[in-house]
Amino acid sequence: MNPDAFVAYFPIVTLLLVVVLLVSMFRILREYERGVVFLLGRFYRVKGPGLVIIVPIVQQMVRVDLRTLVMDVPTQDVISKDNVSVRVNAVVYYRVIDPEKAINQVEAYHEATSQLSQTTLRSVLGQHELDEMLSQREVLNVDIQRILDKQTDVWGIKVSNVEIKHVDLDESMVRAIARQAEAERVRRAKVIHATGEQEAADKLAKAAEILGRQSGSLQLRYLQTLTEIAGDKSSTIVFPLPTELLQWIKDNKKAD
Incomplete structure (x- = not known):
């Protein structure tokens, strides 16, 4: 050069x-x-x-x-407490509150939070039965959020919310749950019917007791029933006359 x-x-x-x-x-x-x-x-x-x-x-x-990040937790295979296999996925909302810890205390805080979310999801849901997974999601969300937030605190990360999105069952389990729900509806219907019969019997027993206290009350009830039936279109009416009613009529004739 x-x-x-x-x-x-x-x-x-x-x-x-x-x-x-x-x-x-x-x-x-x-x-x-x-x-x-x-x-x-x-x-x-x-x-x-x-x-x-x-x-x-x-x-x-x-x-x-420092913004709140949304992380989709991949679908996890979970065995419930009552030995039912389900597939569950969730979403986690978190943010960095201490940048120094997020960089120095963990290699990749996003990947670490994702892996921790997956294991925590399986661990928490595995302690509950299937009915609780389906009906108590809010309680499970709070439990998972609390555990994640405690464990990620040393990384300078705040887990603000966890939402379980789907609890997927296989076809046989869906049919079993449908049969269980149908049996539960039948049971409730029978209980309601039996309760109604019991209440009706109690009312009838009280009515009979009240009618039996007054002389002639039962006969007047018969006459009232005859009056109601007479308004129907039927041409033939078969109505039993109790001996008490006949005796009441004879007593009234003698009094006249």
């Missing part, structure tokens, strides 16, 4: 390098971002948001998003 050409281009190259270094020093962090800065490999401080100056080569920065 021509020495004269090297001398001529050296200031230009030097100027370009200085411009590149100056440009690389300035970083802009958004309102929801923070920068974890390392000085010669050691943690220095958390910077941002806004304009951040990083000394090239000496300092390095890792961006961290």
